Amino acid sequence: MFALAAIALFIAMILVLIRLFAGPSLYDRVLALNSFGTHTVLFIGVLGFLNGRPDFLDIALLYALINFVGTIAILKFFRYRAIGDIPRKALEDEG
Template identity: 80%
Template structure:
């Protein structure tokens, strides 16, 4: 049963990769990367159960957090063209005087 789940997750990951490379817009590609990360978390969890290693659940939770933060960072970069805080032009003018 869990082998079937692992195989279906692997097939779904391959289909998401096709969407990633053929996505017409940038947001389709970002959504495909996020979906691939979610499937990876599920795949690691199923593999951990199949191998009898509950440590894999900790790894999958860490990967889920990294996937979430990475997706937010990518979307922020594409919206504002910067990751960190940028000084506003009015702040720069006040600092020069």
């Protein structure tokens, strides 16, 4: 059963990669990248159970946190063109 889940996740990851490179907009590509990260977390977890190594879940959890923070950082960069503090003037121009 886990082997079938691993194969299905691998196929889904390939489809998400196709969307990543062919996405019509920037936000579609960011969403595809986030989805690829989520599929990777699931794939690591399933592979851990297939190999009898449930400690892979710790690695999957760490990768999920990195994926989340990375996605937020990328979206913030595309919106404000800066990763650090946002100048007050930029915030006033938006509102």
